[in-house]
Amino acid sequence: MSNFLLLTVYGLADGAILALAALGFVLIYKATRVINFAQGEFLLFGAYMFYTAFVVMRLPWILASVVGVIGAIILGVLVERFVLRPLVGESAISVIMVTIGLSSVLKALVQMFFGTSVREQPKILPTGSIEFLGATMPVNRLLVILIAAVVLAAFTIFFRRSRHGIAMRAVADDQQAALTMGISVRQIFALAWALAAVSALVAGVLLADLSAVEQNIASFGLIVFPVVILGGLDSIPGTIVGGLTIGLLKQYVSGYADPGLAEVIPYVVLVAILMVRPYGIFGETRIERV
């Protein structure tokens, strides 16, 4: 029982971070119809930007977070302006490949400046543990779940209430209609990339705090695909459900069966979902029969 609770906490923490990473992915897809294969590298880049501000420049963590967020926004806007915008209207393969190329460049930049060794970063979240129902729960993972929940809630409110959020939803729904209503689609595209980079930054920093600042953070980018397919490529609630499901599934499989199997099980789920219900749990169904 205590083992089960522990696995659940670990799974939820992983799932919360996955949901944050997937949120950025879905934002970009919803607004611009781009599949971002560089999402993992956005996490990596975010984690290293925070590391630079926090450890190298010795800023207090709040200031470091601000620096990180500004860096993430700049990264997102630059990527959108110089890499993705020239490709608007190109075929899916071009867009996919350009983000793959981008991921290679971002990873190489991190490698150039920081090398491949693992960097130690003082823990921001408290590392103790609390007793609950006979299980020893790590505090930092509980806090990760909480922080991710707050960030996801903030994003949801942003989309429901704020002017820009509503404009983003309008663009996602119908670009031409949004244009005629006076919404700048270009600005929305840039905003989507910037927000995606910010949510990736949060995910990257949390991930780095749980483990360490290292190149492996980028590998999280691939598990985002099962998450978004499960939840639906264009659904924000879907990222939360998908993220938590995949996070829990991975922990349970690795805890009760085989850690190696846990690496592949998300992809098996992915194929099953694609076969049965390709638009995911919450995704918008677009019927196109040939």
Added chain:
Amino acid sequence: MATATGIHHRTYRAELRLRHTKAEWFRLALVIVLLLVVPYALNTYWLGIANSILIAVVGAVGLNILVGFTGQISLGQGGFLAVGAYTSAILSTRLGLPVPLAIIVAILVTAAIGALFGLPALRLKGLYLAIATLASQEIIMFVVRRWGFLTEDKGYIEVPRLPFIERETFELQWYWILLPITFVAVLMARNVFRTSLGRSFMAVRDQDIAAEAIGVNITRAKVTAFALSSGFVGLSGALSAYYTETVTWERFTLDVSVLYLAMIIVGGLGSIAGSVYGAIFMMLLPALLTEVGQKAGDSIPFITDQLPAIKNAIFGIAIITFLLIEPRGLDRIWTRMKDYVRFWPFRY
């Protein structure tokens, strides 16, 4: 008939020919002479790279059949290469099958598995298909890594050297084995697109609904495209197994899938010649960078330290640059160069 205003066909037979003009025949002759001279002009190191290029060309042509000609995005290239390599290696080391037979069986097995993983393509398009093939890549990787009986729990398969290959002339002998195989494979791929099957692939790519309407069986075209493409990829994988003499999962990761996609993007989607140019470009790039890096590294030690990172960065930049500046790749650049010469001194 070739004139300054273009090539005019007077019969259907003439239009279907692979080469239309004397200049094309002349260039082909030049390439053949070059290919025959190469092994005697290069040292062992560069001949080794030439051999890897020959193997990569087969794989890139296979991927281009699927991605460039049929429009089905695949990130599963590494997995299919692995299927080819593992099948042929297991068949010839454990069942004692003769090597050519093992390669043929490997091609068939890879084609079958390719068709199987192509089944989602019947329902999925574009981005969804890319993600589905990503899953197939990860699942194949899991199988070859974790199913111990494939490698007898060693984690790798050692393939004995082909009996007639001598240690001193290893690369040279392999060049003469690989060159004809690659040549025939490229020629076959080129010819596929003169048949109705190949045309149906392109119809599916260009407009699937219209293709269905004029009587193309889309299901058949898609599954055949996956099978045919995987067959080429399986051949490439099997050849690499015998050439490198070890089969390990590290050589078939997602990075390899990405590398092959980069080859066909840089070379030119939907062009057999483009796949060849792209494979040459992408295989030469790291080797040339190493060369340049070592020269420059003597004066600037920073470059030597950062060489792997610089290689990755240039790999990514090459992909992005081609997509932004010349999305139709080296093949298109080559066509434009030819046109420029043909119309000189006029611009067009």
